[in-house]
Amino acid sequence: MRSLIKVSSSSPSQTELKQGQANVGLGGVGRSKKHESADKQVAGEAIYVDDRPSLRGELHAAVGQSTQAHANIISMDLSAVKAAEGVIKVITVDDVPGHTDIGPVFPGDPVLAIGKVEYIGQPIFAVAATSYDLARKAVTLAKIEYQELESVLTVKDALAKQNFVRPPATMKRGDSDSAIAKAPHQLSGEIMVGGQEHMYLEGQVSTAEPTEDGGMNIFTSSQHPSEVQKLVAEVLDIPLNKVLVDMRRMGGGFGGKETQAAPWACIAALLANETKRPVKFKLGRMDDMVMTGKRHPFENNYTVGFDDKGQIKGINIEVNGNCGYSPDLSDAIVDRAMFHSDNAYFLDQAKVTGNRCKLNTVSHTAYRGFGGPQGMMTIEMVMDAIARHLGKDPLDIRKVNLYGEQGRDETHYHQTVEHNNLAEIISTLEESSDYQARRKAITKFNQESSILKKGIALTPVKFGISFTAQHLNQAGALVHVYTDGTIHLSHGGTEMGQGLNTKVAQIVAEEFQVDVDTVASSSARTDKVPNSSPTAASSGTDLNGKAAEAAAKIIKQRLIDFACETYQVTAEQVSFANSQVLVGEHMFSFAEFAQMAYMARVSLSSTGFYKTPKIHFDRATGKGRPFFYYATGASVSEVIIDTLTGEYKTLRTDILQDVGHSINPAIDIGQIEGAFVQGMGWLTTEELVWNEQGRLLSNNPATYKIPAINDAPEDFRVALLPDAPNREHTIYNSKAVGEPPFMLGMSVWSALKDAIASVADYKVSPALDTPATPERVLWAVEALKADGKG
Known part of the structure; x- marks a missing residue:
């Protein structure tokens, strides 16, 4: 087993990490160096968009929001809004001089509503006022009459009505139906995978400043300044060279500011253009949560055929993404869910279908992993289900299905998995985490404990690195x-x-x-x-x-x-x-x-x-090489649950991640730790709730729980795979680290299922939708008991 470069949360003094030092000079590639803004951030001196000094004559923006999930706008009386204290200008879509649709890839995202609304919270009109509070008060004075239309608020309803934002797509290899039928064993199942609020510390904010030549300077918290530039230019009907976008730093993004920072910059620019004064548009936290998209919730299902060893012979997977009301980035997100429906496993005969379901909710958008995590959840559920059906350790089933040598190295979209180190990562982590000894100890503990039950799981990750839209690379x-x-x-x-x-x-x-x-x-x-x-x-x-x-x-x-x-x-x-x-x-x-x-x-x-070289993909045939390389890793998590309440705790997590030759080990370790905790939160505590009218109820930090420090594993061990340069020609042979560790949080979900399964002597794989809140854990325990299996 390789010696590991480790960091333990209990030993922060051990974080001086060094890797690949042989050819490292003064420049410091391969050495830990603190974040360039760390001192300023700790001291409160780092400047974010909202920290910029107010510009002379600066106004503040707010928008009037739809109160209906799906309705035609019959009439709109804004007279009281215009007469409100501090109001300088009120605009509707009729005041937009250029493009009215700001969809990032496909049309469907009006900058302000055009004749109808399609989700609760959709901006209908915008106000510029002399203060933030006066603008927010003014928009509440509008009198809008609606003609309510039928709303689609569930994925099942969207599927039944074939209500899609983009056409379905399929990737396949071989004859999966025949392979499933001929296999000695068959199983089917389904899972609901919850969405996730970005909960960036800095909310959406933009300032637009008119220039002397009829242009616009934009200061924005955006992951995509060039798209903001393009869309502002288009709504104002001016050339791109008259729009300057400046972005120094964001207080978090996680994908929520890839496309959905642009609307607020566009509205600020429209108001600035009308008033000829600078306009700042800052969303309050509740407005931000209501009006911006989340990680796509998915409802997935599968049918699998496998042999007595647990090796998959054929599989059909369907992933159904809840896209909200418009395309946004959903086509590519559901594509990536389809690409990653294999995770780390060779699917010999396989068909993966992806549906992009249109619902009358806010349009969901990019989030760390970009659909990959939602795709991986189904195959990890399959691994657990096969294990319980055959009475084996889920880790054994995962290992027997891993990508391997020639003949077992091609994905269902026909890309060869090159430089595959999955088996090495798993075996190394299995040994370093004492998995087998702990598995035995946990089984013994569960036999002797009637109320508290422990669970453990080791799950791998194989994540493709590249934009799936080739031109973005x-x-x-x-x-x-x-x-x-x-x-x-x-x-x-x-x-x-x-x-x-x-x-x-x-x-x-x-x-x-x-x-x-x-x-x-x-x-x-x-x-x-x-x-x-x-x-x-x-x-x-x-x-x-x-x-x-x-x-x-x-x-x-x-x-x-x-x-x-x-x-x-x-x-x-x-x-x-x-x-x-x-x-x-x-x-x-x-x-x-x-x-x-x-x-x-x-x-x-x-x-x-x-x-980026080498990448290509033909969507019509579902074949190609969409990824330059794969980032790999694995995690082992141990949990304990209370079968009377459903409460649980993550006791220990061990992570081994391949980052190639790390450019900055300290930053990479921080990314891995943060990604894991965020992934764990997605699968455990972070629950999005809409009511029957399509209104978001989990719309503030009191009703939406992100992980706190006491939710993190008590014993948290992170290691980088040493001496593992990326064999593709990347920058200093490093590997990407931002998204791949997010999916390591799946080990916590699988460990919870393992603990629940012990109630039925590991003979049943419990159904556990995500987020696996204490309520859902309790329901899963009770379901096993009700079936007479616990």
């Missing part, structure tokens, strides 16, 4: 070297707390072999790096790191050429190390050499560009 960067040797860096990625700017700065420092503290990262700005992709799909460092590396290499080559010409040496005689430039027998500080190059009229500025 590109990035640009801009690097300046100044004459004092300091470096300015701008790239198309956005910083939302994940440490992207820190990592990309480390990459640039590594190229020049200078101290990373001499590299300053600026805001993501559309006038510096144009046409940028969203910071999403775990690709922020992969794409922007490569683009910044390319820019740095261009400047570095110019410096080498200058040295060769000036000192009559070969390129091999020029080297960069320890903030020095060695030219033959001459040595200069990096700052000295930059000054010399400037005096010789050498350009010390360059753009860089990168596009």
